[in-house]
Amino acid sequence: MSSPHIKSAVVATAMAALDTGRTPERSVLREAVRVLLTILAARTPGQSVEVRVPPYGAVQCVPGPRHTRGTPSNTVEMDPQTWLAVATGRLDWAQAVTEGRVRVSGARADLSAYLPLELE
Template sequence: MDAVADAIAAIDNDEAPDRETLKAAVRELLKALADNAPGHSVEVRVPPYGAVQCVEGPRHRRGTPPNVIECAPLVFLELGTGRLGFAAAVAAGKVAASGQRADLSEHLPLAGPHGEDLDGNA
């Protein structure tokens, strides 16, 4: 997860990741989420960089999905690397989660706190 590691390195240096790095990092984490929690019952939105459907359960077919999670890119980066817990993010108003299945707690983190793969690889 090279872009995730680069974005986290910028944050750790008290810098904002550049737009392209942040975009790539969010997309890497969204792909990892879709791969690790396959399904179509929850839509995760990280505007303006992407959205995925994930988590097993009833398939959504038309209109607004019943289970939606939405947050800012930097918040998703924190969630994806375990720097912020899902319940804490929702409680703090950093994540909007609606629907019975709109909880990613059991599917996070997707990478280590420095952007490394959970198996230790960068």
């Protein structure tokens, strides 16, 4: 099995559980979150925005001024289920922000230009 196939499979497994109202197994949820964060960071290189999905991961991405110390001025934070939904296009970015499911701060914290992510 190729690495992209494994990555797609774990995300598909997590989404299938969520789509049927179930909570994915913790290890599946964790891996799906990390896969999608890694894809975001690879496709949107930079260090001006920190995307946090506690307790599973955080990445820095988006071109612009580099953040080096303390709390970044541009942050995005959400729960794992919301991250999976916006990253896969099942939930619109603007809707998630409006509903308070995504907490953003800073002028560069709008990820709508980069989401949803396409799995390879």
